[in-house]
Amino acid sequence: MSKRTVECPQGHEYTEENTYIHYQGAKRNKHCRKCMHARRNRTARRQRVREDLVKNFGEVEGLKLFEGIRKNVR
Numbered sequence: 579m580s581k582r583t584v585e586c587p588q589g590h591e592y593t594e595e596n597t598y599i600h601y602q603g604a605k606r607n608k609h610c611r612k613c614m615h616a617r618r619n620r621t622a623r624r625q626r627v628r629e630d631l632v633k634n635f636g637e638v639e640g641l642k643l644f645e646g647i648r649k650n651v652r
């Protein structure tokens with residue numbers, strides 16, 4: 579039996595449960611649920627950090643600080 583295992587760019591297997599199909603017109607896009615989940619968590623975390631900085635340092639200074647650290651927020 580030769581079953582081809584397809585993986586997302588991060589190496590997650592495209593199983594039935596882990597695959598999210600998104601239809602864009604005639605195009606069929608396959609997404610990895612694990613990656614989508616991780617990305618959503620990361621975005622939410624960055625959003626929180628950003629809000630905290632703005633609250634504590636003000637709009638200008640807070641956003642400047644956020645730009646400096648955003649790459650390190652995981």
Ligand SMILES: [Zn+2]
Pocket residue numbers: 586587588589590610611612613614
């Ligand atoms: Zn993935």
